[in-house]
Amino acid sequence: MEPLIWIWEILETGGPVMLPIVIVSVWMWILIILKADWILRVRRNSLPVKQALEILESKEGRVPRIACPKAGILAFFLDRHFRECRVMTGEPDRLFFEVAVRRQTRTFYRHISTIMVLAAAAPLLGLLGTVTGMVETFRVIGLFGTGNAQAMASGIKEALITTQAGLLVAIPGLLAGQVMRRRVRAIHQEVLIFQRVVTQWLEKEWRKCTE
Template identity: 50%
Template sequence: MEILKNLWILIEIGGPVMIPIFLVSGWLWGLIVMKADWVWRTSRNQLPLSEAMTCLQSGRAIPSNSPRAQAINQFMANCNGTRSHNRNADKLLLDAAIRKQTGAIQKYIPTIIILAAVAPLLGLFGTVSGMVETFKVIGMYGMGNAQAMASGIREAMITTQAGLLVAIPGIFIGQVLKKKANNIQRDLLVFQRGIVQWLEKECEI
């Protein structure tokens, strides 16, 4: 309850712009937590190439949510459990399965980066709103009402600070997660080349 009380005080000080800043912050950090958890689990549960080949030979599905495992499962599902032993057809089916996993790897990353970029803009909007309120007070009472002027300036500073506090760690962590996701994607392409080479050998037998 104390946290909610403090948040309400910040909203009262910073004005209505604080509400979308809080909403953006909650959305941003929710996506960051989900993506970070996915990256951590994926990095720990990488499917070895040898195990993938064994599963392809046996036609057994792989009980894992890693991109490698999901790509192999999708490939076998497209083959209806039996490979065509046609080199070009198998390559196309494997490429389609890999491309499908690319979308899952990059999921949430663009949204995280966009939300981190939106937060300081909302803070800037609050800054402008606070300064407009300050000039309105100056226009009505002149420079004599320091307390009324301070209210508008305080609103401007609080919203700017809130927007930056959301944006700076959000942009940093978003870029780290983007780099991790790109590494996973590159690893998946290397894995694809290994599977393609194995499929070519199988087609020659």
């Protein structure tokens, strides 16, 4: 119970601005956990290009059900177009595969921008708390002069705690957002390489069919 009491005292001392800072922090960390979980699952369940080409060449074309964008692209392409056509159709094959890729990649950067915005908003809320704390301090000075140190300390504590809270939310949020953005870009690059290899395979198979 003591940690909860200590946290409650900090929130109470920080004043009303602490509530939106806490909301921003909770919201941001929920998104960070969701995105980090997605990145870990994608990294753990990668579909090799060689295996993807073997699936395309096979008659059954069973795509493993794993949390991998490349597997999702291949499953969508086979289920919605390639398997139904049963024959190589050249340019339509390439275009539909590009549609399958875009369908997967459009969700890659989901939550990243929101995380960065929330992390950037936290120090601004802390600054707002600083202003309200200093306003309270000057109000006390106006009423009692500089002789009431205890009353003045209340406003100063509010200003410092909100500033500290805003920075404690912002710094790890910005770092996590930047790291995850780099990881997502690497995954995106792998998918683009995968798209190029499969497109080349489709073009090669189409040329075989037309010869």
